[in-house]
């Protein structure tokens with residue numbers, strides 16, 4: 001999209017050079033610890049251009065949780081191996097078999113169905129069996145793994161390519177030397193039962209990076225699936241930055257549509273707002289407010305931070321963002337304001353039909369400029 005098309009439209013801007021740099025850094029960093037990474041594209045809704053720049057930067061495999069996103073990647077010309085992160089629903093196994101190459105699964109019935117679909121395509125089903133280390137999401141408890149392996153081992157047309165685990169997503173259980181050690185130890189048990197070495201021990205997501213950088217991941221763990229760290233430069237165990245990566249890969253851009261002095265009436269009767277929520281009333285002092293054309297229907301607005309530190313988001317409705325701009329007298333209708341998204345805001349913005357998605361080059365000390373894409 002050209003700049004003239006995007007200007008004035010609420011949009012997500014992404015910076016290819018920043019995202020390339022992050023991917024190169026994480027590929028190199030992980031390799032230093034014997035770890036290969038998969039680039040997780042679900043927070044960019046399977047945007048093929050963003051996936052392609054991960055691949056161009058040395059990320060060997062992509063991964064996504066949704067078939068809709070993988071279909072977009074394939075339609076956009078992506079031919080690399082793609083991992084399906086979420087176990088397919090029974091009704092989507094057929095399409096999953098056509099779209100993806102490696103599957104994170106642990107239900108023997110679903111694996112059997114997948115193997116049959118892959119056989120029709122002349123391929124084998126490559127499966128990473130998932131182990132639940134206490135986050136209570138996908139996978140079997142470690143104690144149930146041997147029995148699962150015995151069943152899957154005897155299925156036709158299934159290749160157990162590795163073991164996987166996922167933490168810090170539901171209960172927030174963090175990767176630790178203890179649970180990662182337990183996970184790594186399962187490899188030998190499984191290898192003894194299947195009679196060959198496991199190609200991958202996939203130890204988690206961006207929450208495992210801090211442990212990896214401390215050299216505290218067991219040597220057997222040779223794979224991680226990374227989304228947030230690649231896209232937003234954050235490890236997710238402590239929410240810290242990842243060194244030598246940049247969080248400037250994405251910005252949400254909206255336009256100021258009104259500015260005015262408003263005096264709230266906190267004493268007046270108030271019911272729930274447009275989103276059915278009871279909000280705390282601001283103090284009665286007059287302030288200068290701006291309305292921006294981004295709202296809860298476009299993105300998870302609570303995950304936005306204004307680039308301009310003088311601005312404060314004080315509220316939102318479905319279609320409006322309300323900012324206190326008292327400290328920024330120059331801001332006027334027509335001005336574009338930029339916001340840094342967190343992971344949830346990015347994921348919702350990238351899947352919104354209302355926002356344009358624009359690749360930007362960011363020359364030093366200059367306004368971002370649109371690339372032809």
Ligand SMILES: *Cc1c(COP(=O)(O)O)cnc(C)c1O
Nearest residue numbers: 040085166205206225226227228
């Ligand atoms: C989303 C997801 C990831 C990536 O998580 P990040 O925290 O973004 O790195 C990895 N593995 C699975 C199974 C996922 O669902």
